[in-house]
Amino acid sequence: MSKLLALETSCDESAAAVVELREGRLHVLAHRIASQIEEHAQWGGVVPEIASRRHVEALPHLIDQALDDAQLSIPDLDAVASTVTPGLVGALMAGSITGRTLAALHDRPFVGVHHLEAHLASVHLADESPEPPYLVLLVSGGHTELIRVDGDCSMERLGRSHDDAAGEAFDKVARLMGLSYPGGPAIQDVAVNGDSTRFSLPQGRVSKPGGGFYPYDFSFSGLKTAMLRQVEACKRAEEPLPLADLAASFEQVVVDVLVQRSLRCCVDQSLSTLVMVGGVAANQRLRRCMHAQGSQQGVAVHLAPLAYCTDNAAMVGAAAFQRLHWSAMCGFSSLQLGVSARWPLENCAPLYQSNPPF
CATH class of the missing domain: 3.30.420.40 (ATPase, nucleotide binding domain)
Incomplete structure (x- = not known):
């Protein structure tokens, strides 16, 4: 065949x-x-x-x-x-x-x-295809998950979002900022000239019932609420929205969370290869940061081709x-x-x- x-x-x-x-x-x-x-x-x-x-x-x-x-x-x-x-x-x-x-x-x-x-x-449509075992960060409009792939179609989910997927958070934040749909490309375009350090935004964590936090899980609802409050504060002060800085700050905190938790999971699982796929994997800031920090930690990063x-x-x-x-x-x-x-x-x-x- x-x-x-x-x-x-x-x-x-x-x-x-x-x-x-x-x-x-x-x-x-x-x-x-x-x-x-x-x-x-x-x-x-x-x-x-x-x-x-x-x-x-x-x-x-x-x-x-x-x-x-x-x-x-x-x-x-x-x-x-x-x-x-x-x-x-x-x-x-x-x-x-x-x-x-x-x-x-x-x-x-x-x-x-x-x-x-x-x-x-x-990722297997790329010129260089990774061999299992490896960790996959699937990050899209409907899913944000960390999945271990061991070959023979064997997969195990190790981390997930407990509320919005990352792509969904991009869409909702873009809407409250008055940007177009879909939100990922819109925020990326506006964020290019923004200051990603201007606004301090939360890196959502998910609490365990017995105390502590799930190390590889994600939550974007608190971040979305923090962005809403920033926008409302600007409106109350009758100030123009600093769209570039808001977009850059939001994009950076999402990238930081995805990169840090993915690489931590990879290292903890003794995996030397990380694969990133899904619509949000097209984000240029995410691709740059994942490559840079992966290299620092000895993790080879494979990305799905942009077209796919x-x-x-x-x-x-x-x-x-x-x-x-x-x-x-x-x-x-x-x-x-x-x-x-x-x-x-x-x-x-x-x-x-x-x-x-x-």
């Missing part, structure tokens, strides 16, 4: 890609995305009903374009993959039904992919190949496999069994 069509529709990005495994390396032969950002921006976030409709409209054209780019047709492919969990149920159904239908019509195997596993696999940090179909193809080629324990998915809004990353194996879990 060497080539497959991959589909991604878990949220507000419709995507299709053709991925090839050649001489032990993954190659993206075609990669198409239809973004819904402008349509959802007027609401300040994703509207599930709108997202589902747009996926249904966009997918046929995206698939045709991806196949044309790759100069292939469905019979030239060995399998079809799509995201089946987690995500917005209606959005997931658009991609899953399309993928399963194509697989059935052309007698090709179907691979149902976990969205978070796809993000983890995106946000939701895309190439990473879905990478995850499908990882399941099919890098683990003898995994097979194809059943055509009866449905979709689920939530499913634990550590329990992906049932997605590849004859009796699907949903």
